Amino acid sequence: MDLTHLKAHELIKGYENRDFTCTEVTQAYLDVIKAKEQDINAYITVTDNLALSRAQYVDSMYENREEQGLLAGVPLAIKDNVAVKDVKMTAASKILENFIAPYNSTLTEKVNEAGAIILGKANMDEFAMGATTRSSYFGATKNPLDPKLIPGGSSGGSAAAVSGFEACLAVGTDTGGSTRQPAGFNGIVGFKPTYGSVSRFGIASMANTFDTVGSFGRDVEDAHLLMQVMAGRDMKDATSIDNPSLTKPIDFENGAYLKDIKVAVPKVYLNMELDSVVKSAFDSTIALLKDAGATVDVVDLENLEYTIQVYHILVNSEIASNMSRFDSLRYGHRTQRPYSSYEEMFKFSRSEGFGDEVKKRIMVGTHILSLDAKSNYYQKALQVRTLIKKGFDDVFKNYDLILSPSAPILPIPLDSTMSDVEIYQSDLFTIPANMAGCPSISVPYTGGSFPVGMLLTADRLRDDMCFKAASEMERRLK
Amino acid sequence: MSYKTIVGLEIHVELSTVTKAFCSCENTFGGEPNTRVCPVCLALPGAMPVLNENVLNYTLMAALALNCTINKESKFDRKNYFYPDLTKGFQITQNDRPIAVEGHLTIDTDNGPKDIGIYQIQMEEDTGKSLHGDNETLIDYNRCGVPLIEIVSKPDMASGKEGRAFLENLRNTLKFIGVSDVKMEEGSLRCDVNVNVKDELTGKKTAVTEVKNLNSFRAVEKAIDFEVARHIALLENGEDELRTTRRWDDVNGQTVLMRVKYTQADYRFQPEGDLVPVVIDDAYIETIRAQLPELPADKKARFISAYNLSEYDAAVLTSSVQLAEFFESVAAKFDDANMVSNWIMTEVLRRVEDTEDNFEVPFEADDFVELLNFVKSGKINNNAGKKVLREMFESKAKPADIIEDKGLLQVSDDSAIGVWVDEVLKDNPQSIEDIKGGKDRAMGFLVGQVMKKSKGKANPGLVNKLLQEKIQKM
Numbered sequence: 001m002d003l004t005h006l007k008a009h010e011l012i013k014g015y016e017n018r019d020f021t022c023t024e025v026t027q028a029y030l031d032v033i034k035a036k037e038q039d040i041n042a043y044i045t046v047t048d049n050l051a052l053s054r055a056q057y058v059d060s061m062y063e064n065r066e067e068q069g070l071l072a073g074v075p076l077a078i079k080d081n082v083a084v085k086d087v088k089m090t091a092a093s094k095i096l097e098n099f100i101a102p103y104n105s106t107l108t109e110k111v112n113e114a115g116a117i118i119l120g121k122a123n124m125d126e127f128a129m130g131a132t133t134r135s136s137y138f139g140a141t142k143n144p145l146d147p148k149l150i151p152g153g154s155s156g157g158s159a160a161a162v163s164g165f166e167a168c169l170a171v172g173t174d175t176g177g178s179t180r181q182p183a184g185f186n187g188i189v190g191f192k193p194t195y196g197s198v199s200r201f202g203i204a205s206m207a208n209t210f211d212t213v214g215s216f217g218r219d220v221e222d223a224h225l226l227m228q229v230m231a232g233r234d235m236k237d238a239t240s241i242d243n244p245s246l247t248k249p250i251d252f253e254n255g256a257y258l259k260d261i262k263v264a265v266p267k268v269y270l271n272m273e274l275d276s277v278v279k280s281a282f283d284s285t286i287a288l289l290k291d292a293g294a295t296v297d298v299v300d301l302e303n304l305e306y307t308i309q310v311y312h313i314l315v316n317s318e319i320a321s322n323m324s325r326f327d328s329l330r331y332g333h334r335t336q337r338p339y340s341s342y343e344e345m346f347k348f349s350r351s352e353g354f355g356d357e358v359k360k361r362i363m364v365g366t367h368i369l370s371l372d373a374k375s376n377y378y379q380k381a382l383q384v385r386t387l388i389k390k391g392f393d394d395v396f397k398n399y400d401l402i403l404s405p406s407a408p409i410l411p412i413p414l415d416s417t418m419s420d421v422e423i424y425q426s427d428l429f430t431i432p433a434n435m436a437g438c439p440s441i442s443v444p445y446t447g448g449s450f451p452v453g454m455l456l457t458a459d460r461l462r463d464d465m466c467f468k469a470a471s472e473m474e475r476r477l478k
Numbered sequence: 479m480s481y482k483t484i485v486g487l488e489i490h491v492e493l494s495t496v497t498k499a500f501c502s503c504e505n506t507f508g509g510e511p512n513t514r515v516c517p518v519c520l521a522l523p524g525a526m527p528v529l530n531e532n533v534l535n536y537t538l539m540a541a542l543a544l545n546c547t548i549n550k551e552s553k554f555d556r557k558n559y560f561y562p563d564l565t566k567g568f569q570i571t572q573n574d575r576p577i578a579v580e581g582h583l584t585i586d587t588d589n590g591p592k593d594i595g596i597y598q599i600q601m602e603e604d605t606g607k608s609l610h611g612d613n614e615t616l617i618d619y620n621r622c623g624v625p626l627i628e629i630v631s632k633p634d635m636a637s638g639k640e641g642r643a644f645l646e647n648l649r650n651t652l653k654f655i656g657v658s659d660v661k662m663e664e665g666s667l668r669c670d671v672n673v674n675v676k677d678e679l680t681g682k683k684t685a686v687t688e689v690k691n692l693n694s695f696r697a698v699e700k701a702i703d704f705e706v707a708r709h710i711a712l713l714e715n716g717e718d719e720l721r722t723t724r725r726w727d728d729v730n731g732q733t734v735l736m737r738v739k740y741t742q743a744d745y746r747f748q749p750e751g752d753l754v755p756v757v758i759d760d761a762y763i764e765t766i767r768a769q770l771p772e773l774p775a776d777k778k779a780r781f782i783s784a785y786n787l788s789e790y791d792a793a794v795l796t797s798s799v800q801l802a803e804f805f806e807s808v809a810a811k812f813d814d815a816n817m818v819s820n821w822i823m824t825e826v827l828r829r830v831e832d833t834e835d836n837f838e839v840p841f842e843a844d845d846f847v848e849l850l851n852f853v854k855s856g857k858i859n860n861n862a863g864k865k866v867l868r869e870m871f872e873s874k875a876k877p878a879d880i881i882e883d884k885g886l887l888q889v890s891d892d893s894a895i896g897v898w899v900d901e902v903l904k905d906n907p908q909s910i911e912d913i914k915g916g917k918d919r920a921m922g923f924l925v926g927q928v929m930k931k932s933k934g935k936a937n938p939g940l941v942n943k944l945l946q947e948k949i950q951k952m
């Protein structure tokens with residue numbers, strides 16, 4: 001039995017039956033990491049000593065029959081924009097290359113309390129900006145399904161770790177699709193909850209009104225398990241909320257959740273150019289849903305066609321402001337060049353410390369917020385965001401879920417030279433859920449030549465709808 | 479020529495909450511640099527602000543005391559700029575939807591009371607402090623996140639005197655309600671003034687000058703007057719100038735140019751998405767209003783009408799919360815409010831050093847009531863009463879014990895006083911002659927002699943009466 005091929009819920013049963021120990025499982029994962037990292041580069045930091053000592057502790061808890069948390073003994077990876085106390089937190093940027101987090105994020109506290117074993121910090125696009133995990137200062141991550149391909153982004157390291165058996169579960173962040181798009185590219189499940197369901201305290205902000213924390217698992221049940229642990233209102237994050245729909249029990253074995261649900265497919269998505277593999281997976285999924293007793297209708301979703309433009313205006317404006325704390329005064333990369341003023345010190349340090357993608361977005365965002373462009377772009381984009389939200393509200397008056405592929409394309413080769421605009425397009429289907437704050441899940445359609453992520457989006461605080469529908473879809477595909 | 483002076487004030491007030499605006503670091507002045515900081519004030523990656531509820535409550539108290547309209551929904555914004563002591567690269571403030579708008583504060587002027595308008599009050603946070611050395615600059619982040627309110631007045635003041643009166647009144651009000659210690663020297667009250675002048679005949683106006691960081695009330699008044707004169711001179715010489723920022727040079731008594739503003743600074747304001755909008759309802763506002771103490775102006779008016787005090791006495795007695803409280807607790811148990819007022823105004827206040835900031839006496843109000851009762855009932859005389867009070871300050875003993883100890887009880891017994899009177903008359907035949915010859919002044923001398931003989935204990939009224947009677951019979 002290959003211990004790393006067990007899912008989290010299977011591991012937990014195994015521990016309870018004393019089939020194997022947590023130390024054995026953790027060691028098995030560390031062995032895979034050792035063997036594969038050279039090729040995959042899913043991690044920036046591997047915390048092997050920490051993981052093994054935690055594993056021994058959890059084993060002793062099992063031996064003493066002490067009460068265990070929901071994730072007791074489950075090894076997982078945490079995206080490197082999340083603070084884990086006394087461990088490097090680089091956000092895949094040179095500017096934080098040697099930054100050691102002096103405190104835990106709330107989610108780190110929660111997974112620790114639940115007994116999870118943190119294997120390390122996963123690679124990502126620098127500061128979570130990107131859709132390929134190629135913008136990491138620590139080198140690109142490769143897709144375990146085919147190492148010539150990108151794993152997607154920005155949580156590409158987290159997705160690759162789970163898909164490549166270098167972690168059982170992984171924590172990602174999702175600002176415009178960063179859990180769901182790479183989940184789709186890696187043939188695993190990626191979930192993003194209702195905005196605010198998981199505390200952002202201790203997570204480096206990218207675009208704070210869009211950022212959410214999501215989960216990766218090799219099946220829906222695993223992704224759900226991790227979400228249950230991370231969710232909950234936190235006094236340290238004023239935007240966090242209680243979301244009881246995340247902890248509702250779900251029958252993963254027998255639940256007939258697709259019967260009589262109403263699924264909407266936005267009309268604009270039907271006329272889009274999709275990769276043929278994606279297109280046929282999409283069509284098959286619609287057929288599968290109908291087969292299971294769901295209604296699938298084509299609907300108008302107002303203003304959806306402006307999503308990408310509005311997203312980039314707003315997100316870059318927030319990025320410009322969120323990146324300004326990295327001034328290299330209190331922490332982070334400090335230039336070695338001589339400087340004669342603090343402005344120069346900022347300038348040299350930041351131009352050395354940030355990668356191109358980050359710099360570009362800071363400049364775009366700063367420009368958008370500067371006086372003359374502001375009312376034309378920024379204020380209007382805020383208004384359109386409200387309209388897009390309203391479009392979602394209208395659809396959810398009559399429908400339980402919105403269906404689309406997770407990305408219009410299959411993962412591109414690592415060395416492909418797609419334009420930025422083309423790459424930004426790969427977040428096309430995932431971004432609307434971030435604009436509207438809705439929960440959304442990518443579940444792999446595995447009936448074709450390459451796994452394709454199928455995206456289900458539900459109304460705010462109806463996260464359980466995503467999990468229920470996805471779990472039955474997954475079961476029917478087996 | 480007739481000129482209209484236009485003066486507006488921008489005031490930053492530090493709130494004296496226990497913790498900072500957006501984290502739980504202690505909010506106090508001074509201390510070792512960088513000892514009151516946390517991931518939030520230092521803007522470490524992942525740190526997030528959470529609004530301290532007391533910052534909201536204190537701001538609401540200030541807004542209500544300044545007669546403002548409270549916005550039921552306000553929000554926070556980011557003011558983006560780079561500066562070494564600004565950790566996040568932006569300052570959290572309120573820009574387009576502040577917590578309170580449209581208030582006023584009444585000041586006394588030579589032409590009677592005048593309302594000075596207030597545009598808005600906004601909540602914001604302070605930044606760190608740079609300490610410049612010879613070759614290096616060190617930064618103290620203790621002040622990062624210290625809660626401030628910015629109060630922007632309307633340009634309703636017409637002179638340095640009015641500007642100063644407004645600022646002083648504002649300080650007293652905020653201090654009275656306890657939301658700030660408003661100390662200019664410690665930076666918990668900071669004032670910038672905006673001045674320009676309009677030629678009422680031609681309608682021509684000078685460009686607004688901003689004088690920054692004035693650190694005393696006197697400087698505010700002087701700087702305004704200096705600028706008014708400078709602006710009038712500009713108009714008279716037909717000169718114009720760009721918007722300038724100046725500072726006050728106290729040594730030379732003039733303002734000095736800091737910079738010329740060519741364009742408005744671009745702060746790239748945007749909503750602070752890490753904080754939720756502040757939404758409050760009428761019930762919440764009323765709860766805060768109920769916590770508000772009586773304001774100085776209201777208290778003074780009530781003292782005049784309820785206790786029948788003079789305008790001056792009422793002003794002094796309401797100049798500090800503690801003093802007013804002391805007066806009222808004594809007056810509640812003693813039916814002659816004017817006597818209470820007189821004793822406090824003269825005998826008590828001369829012995830209390832810091833009336834305004836920290837009025838404190840070493841005895842209870844009840845002890846003071848007891849003393850006044852001794853005097854009022856004639857058990858001790860006025861002079862003995864003053865002695866007792868002095869002793870109460872020094873030894874902190876009770877009035878009855880002091881009187882007993884020093885034997886100060888007034889002697890109102892005819893026969894005892896008669897003995898002293900007889901002795902004095904026997905010793906001073908010349909004075910008797912004088913009185914009979916119409917020289918009244920000698921009477922005072924004889925009374926004094928009797929008092930002396932009684933060691934101050936004789937009832938002066940009785941002494942006088944007995945002396946008169948006995949001399950007449952002679």
Ligand SMILES: [Zn+2]
Nearest residue numbers: 501503516519
């Ligand atoms: Zn702090």
